Amino acid sequence: MAITDHVDFNGFMEGVKRRNPYQPEFVQAVQEVAEDIFDFMEDKEEYHAQQILRRISEPDRVVSFRVCWEDDAGNIRVQRGWRVQNNNAIGPYKGGIRFHPSVTESVLKFLAFEQTFKNALTGLPMGGGKGGSNFNPKGKSVREIMRFCQSFMTELYRHIGADVDVPAGDIGVGGREIGFMFGQYKRITNQFTGVLTGKGLEYGGSLIRPEATGYGAVYFLAEMLATRDDGLVGKTAVVSGSGNVATHAAEKITQLGGKVVTLSDSGGFIHDPDGITQEKIDWVKAHKTHRRGRIQDYCEEFENASFHPGKTPWGVPCDVALPCATQNELLGEDARTLVANGCMAVSEGANMPTDLDGVHVFKAARLLYAPGKAANAGGVAVSGLEMSQNSERRAWKEEELQQMLKDIMAGIHERCMTYGRQDGGYCDYVKGANIAGFKKVADAMLAFGVV
Numbered sequence: 001m002a003i004t005d006h007v008d009f010n011g012f013m014e015g016v017k018r019r020n021p022y023q024p025e026f027v028q029a030v031q032e033v034a035e036d037i038f039d040f041m042e043d044k045e046e047y048h049a050q051q052i053l054r055r056i057s058e059p060d061r062v063v064s065f066r067v068c069w070e071d072d073a074g075n076i077r078v079q080r081g082w083r084v085q086n087n088n089a090i091g092p093y094k095g096g097i098r099f100h101p102s103v104t105e106s107v108l109k110f111l112a113f114e115q116t117f118k119n120a121l122t123g124l125p126m127g128g129g130k131g132g133s134n135f136n137p138k139g140k141s142v143r144e145i146m147r148f149c150q151s152f153m154t155e156l157y158r159h160i161g162a163d164v165d166v167p168a169g170d171i172g173v174g175g176r177e178i179g180f181m182f183g184q185y186k187r188i189t190n191q192f193t194g195v196l197t198g199k200g201l202e203y204g205g206s207l208i209r210p211e212a213t214g215y216g217a218v219y220f221l222a223e224m225l226a227t228r229d230d231g232l233v234g235k236t237a238v239v240s241g242s243g244n245v246a247t248h249a250a251e252k253i254t255q256l257g258g259k260v261v262t263l264s265d266s267g268g269f270i271h272d273p274d275g276i277t278q279e280k281i282d283w284v285k286a287h288k289t290h291r292r293g294r295i296q297d298y299c300e301e302f303e304n305a306s307f308h309p310g311k312t313p314w315g316v317p318c319d320v321a322l323p324c325a326t327q328n329e330l331l332g333e334d335a336r337t338l339v340a341n342g343c344m345a346v347s348e349g350a351n352m353p354t355d356l357d358g359v360h361v362f363k364a365a366r367l368l369y370a371p372g373k374a375a376n377a378g379g380v381a382v383s384g385l386e387m388s389q390n391s392e393r394r395a396w397k398e399e400e401l402q403q404m405l406k407d408i409m410a411g412i413h414e415r416c417m418t419y420g421r422q423d424g425g426y427c428d429y430v431k432g433a434n435i436a437g438f439k440k441v442a443d444a445m446l447a448f449g450v451v
Contacts, residue, residue, distance in 0.1 A: 009038045016057055023106035025327060028356060029113050030057050032371075036434040040419075050450065052442045056116065059086045059109060060093075065155040067133055069148045072141055081152050083131035083159055083167075086112035089444040092163055093129030094119055094380060094387075096170030099148075099177070103132045107327070114351055115380070117437030118373040121412045124384035129165055131156065137172050138292070149180035157185050162193040162390070168383050169198040171326065174244070174289075175210075179203075194390025197383035206386035207398045208405065209379070214248025214349060216378015216409050217322060217370075221347035222256065223413040224368040225320075227427065233257035238318040238343075240264045241325035242295045245349045245376070247285050249322050254278055262313035264325060265295040269313040272298070272305040317341040324349030332357025339365045348372035359430060366426045374412050374433040381408045
């Protein structure tokens with residue numbers, strides 16, 4: 001078959017599945033993008049001739065390595081680490097590092113693939129990558145976490161750099177872990193460069209980076225509601241998660257006049273019909289970050305709240321929903337429940353939190369539905385701004401960064417509208433995000449030839 005012959009969608013996906021056995025998350029991520037891209041590419045011969053979608057769906061490289069460390073009892077422990085460098089057509093690889101027992105090569109490949117399009121949507125010069133380990137920081141002492149981070153970076157350092165690959169934090173990796181890894185990188189290389197983002201303000205970090213992902217998801221939600229001459233004032237919001245993204249999303253919703261009634265963790269969710277106010281959000285932040293507590297403890301602190309063990313919050317009636325926990329947390333049946341309960345908008349704070357069935361339900365119902373690659377791009381956008389500040393040896397003021405974040409999210413919304421507008425005024429944000437992100441990366445790849 002000549003390379004200019006067109007492979008149909010089913011044939012393409014069969015090839016992806018065959019090349020990536022036992023990697024369901026990665027296959028799901030590719031399928032979700034390919035469903036929209038195939039129609040867009042139909043009359044664009046150069047994309048077919050140069051096998052652009054096939055090339056984007058094959059990471060530039062997947063680095064796997066052993067991480068040995070010593071626990072406090074003197075036992076030698078062994079974990080596995082990865083860095084997936086998916087595509088650097090428009091800039092250095094950029095994406096977080098995740099420490100969690102659920103981390104696999106499939107999960108990191110899906111995240112790096114999604115990151116490629118997310119970063120393209122920001123308008124900043126960043127490629128897509130992701131990394132992590134199956135290390136579980138829960139229950140570990142600070143010194144154990146430090147030793148693991150140092151050992152992890154001892155292997156990773158040779159594959160990253162300010163103009164090569166710039167990791168950041170993700171699940172299980174916050175400012176503390178970034179500090180340990182940056183210190184080890186600096187120690188090994190004898191260089192002080194912007195090789196990591198999410199750093200402390202004392203050594204090159206950026207203001208509003210912790211808030212950026214959650215705030216950005218709400219800014220995008222507000223942009224969607226504005227297309228219907230509506231806003232967040234008086235809206236009831238259901239939020240999943242209780243970490244950095246979820247608490248800052250709840251904070252911004254509250255600031256814009258909405259009422260958040262749920263938060264969750266792996267043990268279940270809490271429902272507070274009185275609303276999770278700023279005072280309560282501050283308590284959750286302190287409880288989860290400093291005391292490493294469980295969300296169910298909220299109910300002992302605030303009356304009228306109830307805890308629902310082993311469940312997700314999607315059955316609670318709401319106007320808007322923000323899944324901010326992890327991938328595939330919102331399933332098709334959950335999506336049907338949200339639609340039946342009158343939910344009008346969903347903005348994803350996590351990466352691919354809705355499964356394919358749920359995505360199809362939201363699209364069929366013509367909800368205002370923002371996929372993670374668009375809605376949660378605020379975090380990596382401010383990481384990109386941190387990279388710029390590091391390069392210039394300067395720090396921007398918080399007001400400047402807040403405005404830049406709003407402008408970037410508004411720009412992403414406009415790019416999604418450009419390719420996602422449908423008859424009757426509806427916007428398919430999934431299609432718009434996929435095509436806008438793909439087109440930027442694909443056109444850069446065309447410019448480079450076959451490399």
